[in-house]
Amino acid sequence: MRAGFVAVVGRTNVGKSTLVNGLVGEKVAIVTSKAQTTRNVIRGILNEPRGQMVFLDTPGLHKPKTRMNQAMVRLALESLEGVDAVLWVLNASESWRAEEERLAERIGHLGGPLVVALNQVDRIKDKAQLLPLMAGLSRRFHGAALYPLCALDPKDYPGLLDLLFPLLPEHEAIFPPELYTDQPERQLAAEVVREHVFLRTRQEVPHCVGVLVEAFDEPEEEGGKVVLHCAILVERDSQKPIIIGHGGQTLKAIGIAARKEIQQLLGCGVELRLFVKVRPDWRENASVLREMGLA
Ligand SMILES: Nc1nc2c(ncn2[C@@H]2O[C@H](COP(=O)(O)OP(=O)(O)O)[C@@H](O)[C@H]2O)c(=O)[nH]1
C-alpha cells in the first residue's frame, strides 16, 4: 500500500479545487468562477485499495495586495516543501503568465516528482495547440508527466491517478480511511457560507468578504440542532447593503442555501444565524487572520 501527500498548485482560478473535489469525490473546497476563492491550504483525502493520497489544495498564486493575500501565497508556496509529489495545474487554454514563471522556477529548484495537469482542454478546439506548451514543459522539466484533462470530467481522473500513485512512498494510511478532509466542521461550515456569499453578490464584493464562526454549539440531545452563528465580515459600510439585499433578501437567500448544505454536511439539523459586520481592514488584522487559519 502507498500513502503520501500531493501539493496541488497553480495560478488562481485554473481549476485546482474543482480537480481535488472531483478526485476525492466529495466537496472538500469551495469552487466559484471568481479568482482567489481558496484561501487556506485544504487537505482532500482519497482512499483506494492501492493506497491513500492526501491532496493539499492551495490558494492560487497571484500578486498579493493585502496581508491576507500575502499569507495565501506564502501558504501555497510552502506547501511545495515536504510533499511526495507536486501536481501543477495549468489552464492550457490561456497563455503563460508571471505566476507560472514564478512557480516553474520554484518547482525546478525543488526538483521533486512532478505531474503537470493541462486543464480546461475542453475549451481548446484544436488539440494541436497544446503541443508547443507540452514541448516547452518537457524540455524544462525532464521526467515530469504531462496530462491534458478537463477537471469537470470524471473520465479523466483514473489516468491522472495512475500517474500520481506510483510517486507515493510505500506506507500505511496516514489518516483514518473514512475521512475525506481534515478540516474541522466549523471551518467547513464557514466556507459554505462564504461560497454562498460569493455566488450571490456582485463582482466587487467577494474579495473583501470573510466569514468567522462565532458560535458552533452541538445539540444537547439526540436529534437536536447544531446552533451556528457566523459573522460575515466586510470592509466598508457601503458593502453591507450589497450582502443584506433589498429587504434582507440576499442575506436570507444566502442563509437558506448555506443551511441546506451545512445540514447535509453535518448530517443533522442546523440553526444558522448570519450577521454582517463592518470591520475595516480585517484582511490586515493578524488576530482575525489567525482565527481563519491564515496567520
Ligand atoms: N470549462 C472548464 N471549466 C473549468 C475546468 N476546471 C475548472 N473550471 C472552472 O473554473 C473556475 C475556477 O475553478 P476553481 O476550481 O475554483 O479554480 P482554483 O482557483 O484553481 O481552485 C470554476 O468556475 C470551474 O467550474 C475545466 O476543465 N473546464
Ligand SMILES: [Mg+2]
Ligand atoms: Mg481553489
